[in-house]
Structures are given as C-alpha cells and as structure tokens.
Amino acid sequence: MDSLKSLIAAEALQPVDPRVSAFAAELARPFGDTARAVIFYGSCLREAQLDGLMLDFYVIVSDYTAAYRQAGKGGWMARANALIPPNVFPAAHANLAAKYAVLSEADLARACSMQARDVSVWARFAQPVRLVWSADDAARDAALDALCDAVVTLLRHAAPLTDTASADPLAAWRTGFTRTYGAELRAERGDRPDKVVDFAPGYYARVGETIMREHPDIAAMPRAEAENRWEALRRRGKRLTVARLAKASFTFAGGIDYLAWKINRHAGTQITIKPWQRKWPLVAAVFLVPRLLRSGAVK
CATH class of the missing domain: 3.30.460.10 (Beta Polymerase, domain 2)
Known part of the structure; x- marks a missing residue:
C-alpha cells in the first residue's frame, strides 16, 4: 500500500x-x-x-x-x-x-x-x-x-x-x-x-x-474553528497579496507595469503607466495600490 x-x-x-x-x-x-x-x-x-x-x-x-x-x-x-x-x-x-x-x-x-x-x-x-x-x-x-x-x-x-x-x-x-x-x-x-x-x-x-x-x-x-481559520486566512491573504504586488513593483523588472496589469485585471480599470512611474516604481506603487483597495477587490 x-x-x-x-x-x-x-x-x-x-x-x-x-x-x-x-x-x-x-x-x-x-x-x-x-x-x-x-x-x-x-x-x-x-x-x-x-x-x-x-x-x-x-x-x-x-x-x-x-x-x-x-x-x-x-x-x-x-x-x-x-x-x-x-x-x-x-x-x-x-x-x-x-x-x-x-x-x-x-x-x-x-x-x-x-x-x-x-x-x-x-x-x-x-x-x-x-x-x-x-x-x-x-x-x-x-x-x-x-x-x-x-x-x-x-x-x-x-x-x-x-x-x-x-x-x-x-x-x-x-x-x-x-x-x-x-x-x-x-x-x-x-x-x-x-x-x-x-x-x-x-x-x-x-x-x-x-x-x-x-x-x-x-x-x-470543529467547524466553527475551521470557519474562523478561513476568515483569518482570507483577511491576511488579500492584504499580503497587495503587499507582495507593491514589493514586486521594485523587485520585478517591469514590476510597475505588472502591478498595473494586475490592478486592471482585478478591478476592471484602465491604468496606464507614466514615464515617471517607471523611474520611481516604489513611489508609484504607493499611489496605485490604494486603487486596488478602493476597487473592492480587497475586503
């Protein structure tokens, strides 16, 4: 066996x-x-x-x-x-x-x-x-x-x-x-x-x-404990996803474009990246991530 x-x-x-x-x-x-x-x-x-x-x-x-x-x-x-x-x-x-x-x-x-x-x-x-x-x-x-x-x-x-x-x-x-x-x-x-x-x-x-x-x-x-664990995983998971996307804007080559693509994909927006945002991706992420939050994708 x-x-x-x-x-x-x-x-x-x-x-x-x-x-x-x-x-x-x-x-x-x-x-x-x-x-x-x-x-x-x-x-x-x-x-x-x-x-x-x-x-x-x-x-x-x-x-x-x-x-x-x-x-x-x-x-x-x-x-x-x-x-x-x-x-x-x-x-x-x-x-x-x-x-x-x-x-x-x-x-x-x-x-x-x-x-x-x-x-x-x-x-x-x-x-x-x-x-x-x-x-x-x-x-x-x-x-x-x-x-x-x-x-x-x-x-x-x-x-x-x-x-x-x-x-x-x-x-x-x-x-x-x-x-x-x-x-x-x-x-x-x-x-x-x-x-x-x-x-x-x-x-x-x-x-x-x-x-x-x-x-x-x-x-x-117990079922109640399992439901509580899933709720905690859901809350942490979505916020960690946002944090990882923000981090990817400067660890991932072309990461700010990747972040915009992700936000557009999740939120149905049409964000386009400006030249200054590619030059300063971490600063740009500070402005872009709140759009993901406001879209309702993170609850």
Missing part, C-alpha cells in the same frame, strides 16, 4: 519537457550552493505547448542572506524576501519566459504547514507539481516533505466544512480549492477550482484516500 510520500514523489518526480529542466538548472545556478530545489507549478504544467506562455517556478534556497550574496544582489533583497516572502523575478531561457519566486527551506516548510500565515504556497503545492531540480537527496526529501504537508494542510482546513454525505468523493478538494481562491486576489473565473480538481481526479482520489488512512483525524477540527 503506497504511502503519502511515495504518491507525492511519484507525481512530483515525473519527467518534464527538457527545456523546463534546463530552465530550472539555470534558475538555480546564480544561487550556487545555497540553491536547494526548484519546483515547477501552475497552469503551464498542464500545457504541451510552452512557447508564448509564462512558466511558474519556486527556487528554494538554504538562506536568504547567503543566497542573494551568492547571486550578487543587494542585501535589501534578502531583507525583503524574509519580511514578506517570497520575492518574485522574471526570467527567460531558451525562448521560454517565466517568473520565479525565491523561498527558503524553512519558509517553504512553514508555508506548507498548519502554521502558514496565508494560503499562497500550500494552495499551489496541494496541486500536482514537478520537482524539476534538487541539489542532493536531502534537498529533494525536504521538498517532498513540504509537498506532503501542503495536501494535508488543505484537507485539514477543508474536510470539516465538507458534507460527509456528499456523493462526490472529491468534495473536500473542491471545498478546499474554492476557499483558497477566495483567500487571495484571483481574477480567474468562479469555475476554476472545479477545473483544477477535474484535471487530475484520480490523483486527488488516491492522495485523499491515503491521507485519510495516515491521518484519521483529518476532519477533527
């Missing part, structure tokens, strides 16, 4: 397009021996044709200060990453484009656990992902442990809110992903959580059955 870790490993260690593997190695390279793992995730994982798409990666490092020193970046980058993780950067390699987030091993473990302050990491890593690069066996095992924690964390939050009499064996997953989408600023259509589950129903069924066997208390949290 398969363990949860063996199921997660069988999924995460599947081969990917060689260009993705090469891209992952290139992302890890500047961080030298502080690079621990690279995780490929998101909607591009479900696409056969990657050209013209924006790939999504997480680069896991051992320590922010050492990692940014190794990469030749300013110390303020490490402080920003530690204060509001992760930092997000653009990248291009072999005619592919991506954005990658930098997270420490310690923050990865925390962000996939019940101690996470928001859903942003465990909501993504509770879905099928690919561990496309690792420094060594210990780094691979640490990443797999975090991926195991992510699926357990999602179901611990979702199972208490799911009707046990539901005819849908994947109901708890649907509940969980619906709630996570509501806990962030997301512009995707309302049926997106169902599509996430329906893309890999066999995977979610197998993982769910294994979690119930290994964690028989998965639905033990």
Whole structure:
C-alpha cells in the first residue's frame, strides 16, 4: 500500500519537457550552493505547448542572506524576501519566459504547514507539481516533505466544512480549492477550482484516500474553528497579496507595469503607466495600490 510520500514523489518526480529542466538548472545556478530545489507549478504544467506562455517556478534556497550574496544582489533583497516572502523575478531561457519566486527551506516548510500565515504556497503545492531540480537527496526529501504537508494542510482546513454525505468523493478538494481562491486576489473565473480538481481526479482520489488512512483525524477540527481559520486566512491573504504586488513593483523588472496589469485585471480599470512611474516604481506603487483597495477587490 503506497504511502503519502511515495504518491507525492511519484507525481512530483515525473519527467518534464527538457527545456523546463534546463530552465530550472539555470534558475538555480546564480544561487550556487545555497540553491536547494526548484519546483515547477501552475497552469503551464498542464500545457504541451510552452512557447508564448509564462512558466511558474519556486527556487528554494538554504538562506536568504547567503543566497542573494551568492547571486550578487543587494542585501535589501534578502531583507525583503524574509519580511514578506517570497520575492518574485522574471526570467527567460531558451525562448521560454517565466517568473520565479525565491523561498527558503524553512519558509517553504512553514508555508506548507498548519502554521502558514496565508494560503499562497500550500494552495499551489496541494496541486500536482514537478520537482524539476534538487541539489542532493536531502534537498529533494525536504521538498517532498513540504509537498506532503501542503495536501494535508488543505484537507485539514477543508474536510470539516465538507458534507460527509456528499456523493462526490472529491468534495473536500473542491471545498478546499474554492476557499483558497477566495483567500487571495484571483481574477480567474468562479469555475476554476472545479477545473483544477477535474484535471487530475484520480490523483486527488488516491492522495485523499491515503491521507485519510495516515491521518484519521483529518476532519477533527470543529467547524466553527475551521470557519474562523478561513476568515483569518482570507483577511491576511488579500492584504499580503497587495503587499507582495507593491514589493514586486521594485523587485520585478517591469514590476510597475505588472502591478498595473494586475490592478486592471482585478478591478476592471484602465491604468496606464507614466514615464515617471517607471523611474520611481516604489513611489508609484504607493499611489496605485490604494486603487486596488478602493476597487473592492480587497475586503
């Protein structure tokens, strides 16, 4: 009988397009021996044709200060990453484009656990992902442990809110992903959580059955406590999304345009970036973020 870790490993260690593997190695390279793992995730994982798409990666490092020193970046980058993780950067390699987030091993473990302050990491890593690069066996095992924690964390939050009499064996997953989408600023259509589950129903069924066997208390949290946790996650998550967008305006090349695009996408506005805003992106963000707040996207 398969363990949860063996199921997660069988999924995460599947081969990917060689260009993705090469891209992952290139992302890890500047961080030298502080690079621990690279995780490929998101909607591009479900696409056969990657050209013209924006790939999504997480680069896991051992320590922010050492990692940014190794990469030749300013110390303020490490402080920003530690204060509001992760930092997000653009990248291009072999005619592919991506954005990658930098997270420490310690923050990865925390962000996939019940101690996470928001859903942003465990909501993504509770879905099928690919561990496309690792420094060594210990780094691979640490990443797999975090991926195991992510699926357990999602179901611990979702199972208490799911009707046990539901005819849908994947109901708890649907509940969980619906709630996570509501806990962030997301512009995707309302049926997106169902599509996430329906893309890999066999995977979610197998993982769910294994979690119930290994964690028989998965639905033990009282419903009222679960609702309170989701409300706290929703409040913190939306505000953290705004903070991360503001931070991306100066950590992400072209970040002020990225911020305007995000606001337009969420709020239906038509913001255009002026030359002075590109010159002083952090100052511009101070003016742009309140528009996102006033739009009602953050409640």
